[in-house]
Amino acid sequence: MLKDNILLALSELKANRMRSLLTMLGIVIGIASVISIMIMGEGMKRTTADIIGSAEAKQIGFQVIQKGMENYYDNEGYDESLRSMKNSDKLTVKMFDDIEKRYSDRLDGISLSADMGRMEVGEETLSLKGVNRCALTTEGSIDILAGRNITDDEYTNGKNVILLSDEKAEKIFGSVDGAVGKTVECRKNTRFYSYTVVGVYHKEPAPALKAMFTGDTKDIGFVPYVTTLENGLADEYYEWLIVVAKESEGIPELSREIGNYLNNTYYADNDAYKLDIITYQEQMDSITQVLGIMKGVLIAIAAISLIVGGIGVMNIMVVSITERTREIGTRKALGASNNNIRVQFLVEATIICLLGSLFGIAIGLLLGKLMSLVLGIAGGMPVMSILISVGISMAFGIFFGYYPANKAAKLNPIEALRYE
Amino acid sequence: MNGDVIIDLKNIYKRFYIGEPNELEILHGIDLTVREGEFVSIVGASGSGKSTLMNIIGALDRPTEGSYDLNGTNVCAAPDSELSHIRNKQIGFVFQTYNLIPRNSALKNVELPMMYAQISSSERKKRAKELLSMVGMGQRMDHTPDELSGGQKQRVAIARALANDPSIILADEPTGALDSSTGRMIMDLFHQLHEEKGITIILITHSNELAEETERVLTLMDGKIISERMGCNYAERQHTACAQ
Incomplete structure (x- = not known):
């Protein structure tokens, strides 16, 4: 029926x-x-x-902001009447060393990086960035296609070495394998810097949605941070700082703890500036x-x-x-x-x-x-x-x-x- | 030659708009018995109460007063669901306007009453084919109503009326929409079913000519049966039939 x-x-x-x-x-x-x-x-x-499960989730950011501008993102405010930021208001390497020691059991490291800007390599342009080992991990996962990664020795002693992207390696040297061992001559303004290629990496372009949060940096040449310092291309004062935790759990608590410590120790007497805490997790939460x-x-x-x-x-x-x-x-x-x-x-x-x-x-x-x-x-x-x-x-x-x-x-x- | 009483109507009254100022009494005390194997016709002008009587006999409606016994069932007391069952099993309707289900093949139309009787698909298909062959529609079983002529549609409708082997065939002006020669063929089919299969038929018509062919003619006027007699030409048919 x-x-x-x-x-x-x-x-x-x-x-x-x-x-x-x-x-x-x-x-x-x-x-x-x-x-x-x-x-x-x-x-x-x-x-x-x-x-959340990726490297970014373990990152905690600190940024120097004007006092009373805690809701920076809400009112996009900037107090015009306040005095402008001086070097003494900024974060220094001394502070970095301090928290690295203090929280060594819970931190994987401090991400030190310095944007060296675009340089000319023959006909090509190449964006360079000085990074320490920790900072390289915050850039997202990379695959070494040829050669090797930068070693600890090269990081600490500031060797003139560079990690090139596969695309740039092909453009500058014709092939990925051929680039290893060669020297890149970079020109910025009138100065020349030369770095030996130790490895060529490949990085998957970030999916559109993810790139919104993390940015897309697939074509950058990485050199040790100390090298950048020695070349005089990195500042000694920072408006922001990224630290990387060992675990992705407990990030909000850890970030508050470090934030409070830094604010109490270094910004308690500051009349205009303080540190704001930014975590990917919190950003993701609000976006979600x-x-x-x-x-x-x-x-x-x-x-x-x-x-x-x-x-x-x-x-x-x-x-x-x-x-x-x-x-x-x-x-x-x-x-x-x-x-x-x-x-x-x-x-x-x-x-x-x-x-x-x-x-x-x-x-x-x-x-x-x-x-x-x-x-x-x-x-x-x-x-x-x-x-x-x-x-x-x-x-x-x-x-x-x-x-x-x-x-x-x-x-x-x-x-x-x-x-x- | 006729058997047991199948239909027994006693003192049937039918009123509409009961209790209202325009209360209307259509049937004023009808008594009617029909025996198994009879071919009865009910004639009367329009407005005489034919349709109302047919609706009551066909268990589509209940009388206001009186008793109706159909093959041992008290129709007046039956609830709606029981009336559906009675219509399904006991009565085969043949309408003036055929009332075949559009877009359904002749075969599907004949299967319909058997579907409502919960007969299995294969069995009803088999029986529908037999019935269609019997009414001479064996060649056009897969045609839909709009592909059939009026006479063919009425044959399908008659096959459908016979589907559940009902106690009576209730034919309401079955030739009314047909030309005279086609109407003749349909009447011949009724006679054939009556004579060969012994099927009980009640024919409702306003045509005296057709009524005279039947065994018994009841004349209805203003809601009363005013005469009851044998059809003038029935004996002749019987005689011819005997002579053959």
Whole structure:
């Protein structure tokens, strides 16, 4: 009997193909939106987890800011009346040594880096950065393709060595392998600096969403930080500092602890400046929160479209039942009970919604994948959302089909047979 | 030659708008018995109460007063679900306007009453094929109603009426929408079913000519049966049949 009803419903839908498709549209759009949003949401969650689990998550940043500007990001404020920042307000290497010693059990190290700017290498330009070992890890994971990484000895003694990116190595020396052992002559203004290539690295370009948080630095030449200092290309005073913790757990507590220590020790007497603490985790948290709200709003809009779609189904069922009044009368005369008629139209409404949801899921999956590709996030298969969509659409069919189906079931057979 | 009483209507009254100023009494005490294997016709002008009587006999409606016993079932006391069951099993409707389900093949249309009787798909298909062959529609089983002529549609409708082997066939102006020669063929089919299969038929018509062919003619006027007699041409048919 159910099989008969399903076949019957399908043949009815086929007979009114255009109308059925238009009726489904609301459901299709609603479900497609929900599914694509879910895919995106899943992708965002994974990316967030990815970043949380990555090297960046262990980083704690300190920045010198004006006192009273703690909500720096909120009001983007800068107090014009306050005196400008002097070197004595900034962080110094002495402070770095202090916290490195003090928190050596919990810190992996202090990330020291100095942007050396763009230099000319023959026809090419090359961005150089002085880094210590810790700072290199904060740049993200790199693969050494040829040669080797910079050694501890080279870091501490400030050797004139450089780690080149594969792209630059090819541009300057023609090949990745050929670059190792060669010397790069860099010119900045009128001065020349020469570095021996010890290794060539490759770094995957960061996915678009991740690059928003961490920046994309795949083409930089790295030299030991001490070398930079000796070359006179790094400052002795810093407006900011990055330290790297050993564990990614307990970052907020550790960051507050170090922040309080630095502020109490070095900035208690400062009349205008203090240190602000920035952690990726907290930044990610606030971004995740915003994304979560956005997702909620989008789902709400999709849900409204789904409800409108359901009302469309109900509307068309009412029309269809009016058109088929005589048929209903005939069926009743032939022995169909009220329940037979009710089930027939409920099945029809449910099948409209079910087919709509299947189309919607297909379109939603395509859309979600497409958007994930564009944003460079790994959108998963939202199996749970698909199951829920199918369930919800069937529930919608029954909910919105019930009124028309019941109307059909309660038709008086005599009047229905006489209906023109 | 006729068997047990199948339909027993006693003192049937039907009123509409009961208790309202425009209360209307359509049937004023109808008594009617039909025996198994009879071919009865009910004639009457429009407004005489034919349709109302047919609706009551067909268990589509209940009388306001009186008793109706259909093959041992008290129809007046039956709830709606029971009426559906009675219509399904005991009554085969043939309508003036055929009332085939559009977009369904002839075969599917004949299967319909059996579907509501919960008969298995293979069995009802087999029986529907037999019935369609019996009414001479064996070649056009897969055609939908809009691909069939009026006479062909009515044959399919008759096959459908016979599907659950009902106690009676209730035919409401079955030739009303057909031209005279096609109408003749349909009437011949009824006679054939009656004579060969012993099927009980109640024919409702306003055509005296057709009514005269039947075993018993009841004339309805203003909600009362005013006469009851043998059809003038029935004996002749029987005679011809005997002579053959």
